[in-house]
Amino acid sequence: MTTASEALREVVWRVISTVGSRGLFVHSDELEIRHQGKSRKRASISRLPLIVGACVLNALVPRSAMLLVGGHGGGKTTLLKVLGRMLTGKGLQEIEDGMLRGHPQLTEEKMVATLRPGPLMKEGVEVVVWRRFVTDFWKIIDEVNRLTPHTQNILLSMLAEGELKYYDEVKRCDEYCLYATMNPSDSGTFDLAPPFLDRFGIAAPITMPTTEDLELILSSRDEKLFGYDELWQVPALAEEEDLLTIWNLADKIPLSENASAYLRSIVREFGACVRVDKSQSHNLTIETGLCDGCHYNTAKSVCNKVIIPLSVRAAKDLNRYSKAAAWLVGATEVSVEIVKSLAPLVFWHRTTFSQNDLEASPYYGNAYEFMRHLIELASSRFAQRESALKILKRLKTGEGKDEDLNKLKEMGKSDLLVRIDYLDLARELKKKRYAKVVKRIEKSIDSAKVKELSELKQSLMEDTDLPNRAMLLRKVTDALHSLTLSQFELGFEQWQDLWTTVSLRYPKMTSILKETLNPPKRKVLRTDDLTLVVYVTGSSPDSPVFLEVSGGPEAISLKKDIEKHLKK
Structure with a gap:
């Protein structure tokens, strides 16, 4: 029997297949994703067209933003309109009407909102009319580098905070997929500031098609003469509600322990420095002598090739896109290989490299x-670094050995992360008080004692002098979440009845719970002993609503109330 997740996955793969098979966008570069098959006996390999695949992955991540970087006339904007049609069900013209075309004269009034002239002139009342770009779910910015720095800052507010302000009104942009195209610099373009670029979670380089690609492109029907057939050539295969459901499904995909360690390590490699904090050092950089005479300045190091x-x-974006990719290929967890496959697409546009290294053979300026x-x-x-990680893992459970610190010191001579991160952490973990508490926590976890873990959590919150307290709190919180987690999937009609049960139990949550009746909405409600996640995808009676309950004894009690209500 096909599950809802499998059915949605088939739809997404059909979108990818349709784009290629009907000549809507042709490019032979591939994104190869290695992952563990369902049988777990051997690794599987899934291949996606690099550009189309990256664009689709962006749609599977909540409140996402993607940058497509390439030359003029590569079909970037057309691809985004086609995908918007297929994944949201809206017509191509409707997608086009909400698109923002970058140019230096684009003002806030043309881009974000304007005032309704009638009430303003007659009564002096400011009635804000929000532009289609702001209100639409599928957002496209064509040639984003033609926006002035001032206009970029307006968009930065939306990308950073999820809201836009015009006069005294604030518009929340809770659910959207945003895409921006970027052409080569010319006299009419502006540089994109690093903080602005950092808001784009993923970026794809659009290179020139091969001769074989061009043959396929030129053999297709001329869209300028015939347009696009929206019934067969560019069909509506999904709706916004489907994407909202996928967001929730992908978010539930866990990272393996090794993948989590790998993700943290590669991100740290780009900022690690034994001499300065690179994020604060603006005058002294790798190009002005920072690495001169440094023991770690070798050809196989990453730190000496990265300025920003x-x-x-x-790191958060890589986590989110890796989960989306894992869901798409049907993996049960995010593996190291999945993280590694996505990392270049998530990182390459948001950092600055040493020009000497970047422009040398065989890269010749190719940042990707x-x-x-x-x-x-x-x-x-x-x-x-595997042996160092094993030592840390042992220390975290309170089972460290006397020689562990000396081993890490020796490893730190050739490994920068071991020296600047792992050694200090190991010294904290070696303290007897930490070992005593962590063993007590491990014992409670092994015996699944929720009440005891809740008491330990409260004790940790009050004991500010405990070594490595934050890690212990996280360990207890994760254990409580795992032991008490209950997940429910119901329809919106059922939620309209159920929310009052939750509200009566927790009156302080009433106002937030009421907001979920105006979907789509995602809300996280917390007490000291409870975390309730409510994700409402739509307003039709059968629209999926996802609930997650976890935390402690209070979560177990609420779970019983919900189950009792749903059985009625």
Whole structure:
């Protein structure tokens, strides 16, 4: 029997297949994703067209933003309109009407909102009319680098905070998929500031098609003469509600322990430095002598090739896109291979490299390929760090050995991360007080004692002097979440009846719960002993509503109330 997740996955793959088979966008570059098959006996390989695949992955991530970087006339904008039609069900003209075309004269009034003239002139009342770009779910910015720095800052507010302000009104942009195209610089373009670029979670390089690609492109019917057939050639295969459902399904895909360690390691490689904090050092950089005479300044290092380090946002984005990719290929968890496949697409546009290294053979200025090279270097470092990670894992459980610190010191001579991160952490983990508490936590986890773990959590919150307290709190919180997690999927009509049951139990949550009756909405409600996640995808009676309940004894009690209500 096909599950809802499998049915939606088939739809997404049909979108990818339709784009290629009907000549809507032709490009032979591929994105190869290795993952564990359902049987777990051997690895599987899924191949997506690089550009189309990356664009589709962006649609599978909530409140996402993607940058398509390439030459003029590569079909970037057309591809985005076609995907908008297929994935949201809206007509091509409707997608076109909400698109923002970048140019230096684009003002806030033309882009964001304007005032209705009648009430303003007659009564002096400011009635804001929001532009289609703001209200539409599928957002496209054509030639984003033609926007002035002032206009970029307006968009930065939406990408950063999910809201736009015009006069005294604030418009929340809770659910959207945003795409921006970027052509080569000319006299009418502006540089995109690093903070602005960092808001784009993923970016795809659009290179020139091969001769074989051109043959397929030129053999297709001329769309300028015939247009697009929206019944067969560009069919509506999904709706916005389907994407909202996928967002929730993908978010539930866990990272394997090894993948989590790998993700953190490669992000840290780009910012690690034994001398300065790269995010704060603007005058002294790798190009002005920072690395001169440094023990770690080698050809196989990453730190000496990166000027601007990756942000925490980059790590979060890689986590989100890796989950989306895992869901798309049907993996049960995010593996190291999936993270590695997505890392270049998530990282390459938001950092600055050493020009000497970037422009040297065989990269000749190709930032995407150079980033792939750096990911390989970071991956090799991670593999060599296995013994250090095992020591840390042992220390975290309170089972450290006397020689562990000396071993890490020796490893730190050739591994920058071991020296600047792992050694300090290991010293904290070696403290007897930490070992005593963590063993007590491990014992409670092994025996699945929810009440005891809740008491330990409260104790940790009050004990501010405990070594590595944040890690212990996280460990207890994760254990409580795992032990008490209950997930429910119901229809919107059922939620309209159920929410009052929750509201009566927690009156302070009433106002937030009421907001979920105006979907789509995602809300997280918390108490000291409860986390309730409510995700409403639509307003039709059968629109999926996802609930997650976790936390502690209170979560177990609420779970019983929900189950009792749903059985009525």
